[in-house]
Amino acid sequence: MVRPARNAPTLESVAALAGVSRATAGRVLSGSPKVGEQARDAVLRAAAELSYVTNRAARSLMTRRSDSIAFVVAEPEDRFFSDPYFASVLRGAHAAVAAHDVQLVFAVLADDAERERFERYARGGHLDGVVFVSLHGDDPLPQRLQQAGVPVILSGRPFANDAPPVTYVDADNRGGARSAVRLLVERGRTRLATITGPLDMSAALDRHEGFLDESGPAAAGVQHADFSVEGGRRAMHALLDAAPDLDGVFAANDLMALGALQAAAERGRRVPEDLAVIGFDDIPLAAAGTPPLTTVRQPMMDMGHALAARLMEFADTGEAPGPLVLPTEIVVRGTV
Amino acid sequence: MVRPARNAPTLESVAALAGVSRATAGRVLSGSPKVGEQARDAVLRAAAELSYVTNRAARSLMTRRSDSIAFVVAEPEDRFFSDPYFASVLRGAHAAVAAHDVQLVFAVLADDAERERFERYARGGHLDGVVFVSLHGDDPLPQRLQQAGVPVILSGRPFANDAPPVTYVDADNRGGARSAVRLLVERGRTRLATITGPLDMSAALDRHEGFLDESGPAAAGVQHADFSVEGGRRAMHALLDAAPDLDGVFAANDLMALGALQAAAERGRRVPEDLAVIGFDDIPLAAAGTPPLTTVRQPMMDMGHALAARLMEFADTGEAPGPLVLPTEIVVRGTV
DNA sequence: TCACATCGTGAGAGCGCTCTCTCGGCCGCG
DNA sequence: CGCGGCCGAGAGAGCGCTCTCACGATGTGA
Numbered sequence: 001m002v003r004p005a006r007n008a009p010t011l012e013s014v015a016a017l018a019g020v021s022r023a024t025a026g027r028v029l030s031g032s033p034k035v036g037e038q039a040r041d042a043v044l045r046a047a048a049e050l051s052y053v054t055n056r057a058a059r060s061l062m063t064r065r066s067d068s069i070a071f072v073v074a075e076p077e078d079r080f081f082s083d084p085y086f087a088s089v090l091r092g093a094h095a096a097v098a099a100h101d102v103q104l105v106f107a108v109l110a111d112d113a114e115r116e117r118f119e120r121y122a123r124g125g126h127l128d129g130v131v132f133v134s135l136h137g138d139d140p141l142p143q144r145l146q147q148a149g150v151p152v153i154l155s156g157r158p159f160a161n162d163a164p165p166v167t168y169v170d171a172d173n174r175g176g177a178r179s180a181v182r183l184l185v186e187r188g189r190t191r192l193a194t195i196t197g198p199l200d201m202s203a204a205l206d207r208h209e210g211f212l213d214e215s216g217p218a219a220a221g222v223q224h225a226d227f228s229v230e231g232g233r234r235a236m237h238a239l240l241d242a243a244p245d246l247d248g249v250f251a252a253n254d255l256m257a258l259g260a261l262q263a264a265a266e267r268g269r270r271v272p273e274d275l276a277v278i279g280f281d282d283i284p285l286a287a288a289g290t291p292p293l294t295t296v297r298q299p300m301m302d303m304g305h306a307l308a309a310r311l312m313e314f315a316d317t318g319e320a321p322g323p324l325v326l327p328t329e330i331v332v333r334g335t336v
Numbered sequence: 337m338v339r340p341a342r343n344a345p346t347l348e349s350v351a352a353l354a355g356v357s358r359a360t361a362g363r364v365l366s367g368s369p370k371v372g373e374q375a376r377d378a379v380l381r382a383a384a385e386l387s388y389v390t391n392r393a394a395r396s397l398m399t400r401r402s403d404s405i406a407f408v409v410a411e412p413e414d415r416f417f418s419d420p421y422f423a424s425v426l427r428g429a430h431a432a433v434a435a436h437d438v439q440l441v442f443a444v445l446a447d448d449a450e451r452e453r454f455e456r457y458a459r460g461g462h463l464d465g466v467v468f469v470s471l472h473g474d475d476p477l478p479q480r481l482q483q484a485g486v487p488v489i490l491s492g493r494p495f496a497n498d499a500p501p502v503t504y505v506d507a508d509n510r511g512g513a514r515s516a517v518r519l520l521v522e523r524g525r526t527r528l529a530t531i532t533g534p535l536d537m538s539a540a541l542d543r544h545e546g547f548l549d550e551s552g553p554a555a556a557g558v559q560h561a562d563f564s565v566e567g568g569r570r571a572m573h574a575l576l577d578a579a580p581d582l583d584g585v586f587a588a589n590d591l592m593a594l595g596a597l598q599a600a601a602e603r604g605r606r607v608p609e610d611l612a613v614i615g616f617d618d619i620p621l622a623a624a625g626t627p628p629l630t631t632v633r634q635p636m637m638d639m640g641h642a643l644a645a646r647l648m649e650f651a652d653t654g655e656a657p658g659p660l661v662l663p664t665e666i667v668v669r670g671t672v
Numbered sequence: 673t674c675a676c677a678t679c680g681t682g683a684g685a686g687c688g689c690t691c692t693c694t695c696g697g698c699c700g701c702g
Numbered sequence: 703c704g705c706g707g708c709c710g711a712g713a714g715a716g717c718g719c720t721c722t723c724a725c726g727a728t729g730t731g732a
């Protein structure tokens with residue numbers, strides 16, 4: 001192992017060049033107001049000249065803050081990597097974090113070993129907070145970390161509402177699903193079905209509830225799938241087998257809606273004439289299909305941003321911000 | 337700002353509980369062989385009991401290593417977030433990094449301010465190395481960092497081969513493109529065209545070269561696009577306008593191939609009967625279309641893994657590993 | 673005029689770790 | 703029996719920073 005004898009400029013050298021003490025130099029660089037004007041100028045000039053960069057390790061040793069938060073995908077499968085949803089949330093989170101000069105540590109917890117390592121790491125105080133994305137069922141990890149004093153926030157409301165609660169940012173899944181069904185009804189569809197996501201995830205559950213709220217007894221079918229294109233395709237076939245007179249389908253995400261579109265094509269159903277399809281998310285690909293997908297848009301990037309911003313606030317104040325539920329919006333394109 | 341009075345166990349307390357000195361405890365925990373058996377046992381037991389976690393800030397202050405590497409998307413646009421390619425590379429990189437107990441810091445450099453901040457951060461010695469993904473043109477940032485002593489590796493060969501060279505991991509883009517065209521020819525296609533990616537990226541360039549290698553004078557058209565679905569769709573329309581008798585298209589990535597498929601459908605061309613289409617990447621969505629996309633598979637996850645693994649090796653030894661070019665593979669599905 | 677608050681500044685401690693230096697004990701060899 | 707070598711272990715320095723405390727200079731009111 002190489003030991004880089006990198007002689008980066010230290011606060012000491014900046015102070016020396018500026019002709020002040022290390023303490024004063026530190027005060028200037030951390031923006032303390034209690035510094036004289038000429039001392040401030042001298043330090044700033046010296047820092048610029050040496051292109052000084054604060055050593056975060058040393059700082060963090062004293063402040064007990066790491067200036068970094070983790071973006072954790074708690075997903076045992078590789079779904080993460082085919083669903084553009086995650087990338088958008090990640091992008092939003094990074095934007096928020098960059099503005100605060102905080103680092104974003106990325107982690108995926110695919111197996112127990114990784115979960116355990118991550119938990120130790122987080123408990124070790126190396127993170128100012130953790131964003132959890134794609135939680136399944138009643139994962140106890142977020143609560144455990146929170147109890148250990150690590151600020152935590154979830155993307156999507158927790159599956160069960162236990163005490164102590166963990167705060168979250170979510171989209172109005174139920175409301176979005178309702179408006180999707182209402183759109184279907186407005187367009188004269190009477191035989192409605194839905195393709196759900198994995199029912200151990202609250203987003204899938206809430207969208208399903210929203211569907212039931214509006215479809216009522218008119219529901220012609222329910223198929224459970226896994227948020228993937230192939231799952232959506234199979235579910236659509238099953239739906240059509242069970243109820244050939246189906247004329248409207250709400251898929252709980254766009255990937256499954258895309259699969260449903262394929263199944264419809266394979267069966268020779270014209271969309272939207274014979275069969276209307278509406279998805280959820282509004283991933284970039286949704287607009288690009290033929291016909292382009294009508295869907296319920298959730299503001300993925302904004303959610304990522306809010307997640308990170310609220311987590312940093314949590315870390316700063318020590319007080320968990322309340323849950324935030326962002327509105328959804330129908331985007332009418334060609335499939336309804 | 338809250339100052340968490342987190343009284344995490346320190347090496348000192350572990351040593352005390354084990355009845356040895358801090359130095360010995362440290363030796364045990366860092367796996368030094370020069371420790372007696374009973375001292376080792378005692379330390380291990382004490383560490384487990386206190387659930388001790390090394391304070392990385394303190395360690396890194398001494399070792400001058402951060403045990404973290406950055407995964408940087410140097411992409412001014414939001415393309416990153418619609419192309420599943422990146423997610424796969426990221427996934428692979430994380431897997432490699434996790435095995436070494438190293439942290440993956442994620443960053444996207446969308447504007448000059450972010451670039452500048454990142455450069456300062458990296459130069460400050462807070463990173464053991466940097467993986468660059470999606471570089472455009474002759475971006476000088478990787479070279480600058482490398483000259484500043486920060487190990488750097490690129491995903492995809494650099495655009496121009498300047499001195500000093502920066503090492504990289506790439507797929508055999510040119511070879512892959514050639515075999516795509518050969519497949520088209522084998523299937524009896526004679527009027528061939530290609531849709532390229534942005535020509536300021538080496539992957540796009542190399543795939544274009546590969547196409548030209550094999551298509552030769554038979555080439556019926558070339559359209560430049562941007563690796564997006566919509567770009568592919570427009571390019572396909574333009575190609576068909578210019579050469580209506582086209583019977584085979586090589587798109588430089590799957591997203592554009594999907595766009596080409598749509599354009600073909602809009603024009604009423606049957607795929608693959610009237611028109612064969614082949615893509616590049618093999619993103620998860622490729623298999624899911626109707627018909628499923630024939631494509632040139634590049635091992636995205638392996639590339640991510642290799643990128644991170646080689647970078648860590650670079651950081652450890654101080655010597656840049658040579659470039660690595662991974663083979664591609666034709667995946668025949670329904671569009672050729 | 674003196675006591676006292678106020679403000680900018682410096683000195684110094686110390687965060688938790690790693691690493692070098694030193695030393696005691698034990699072995700083998702002459 | 704004495705001496706050098708080796709091995710396991712401890713003492714202590716110090717990485718670069720932040721933070722508390724103390725101090726001198728200046729301003730304010732009695």
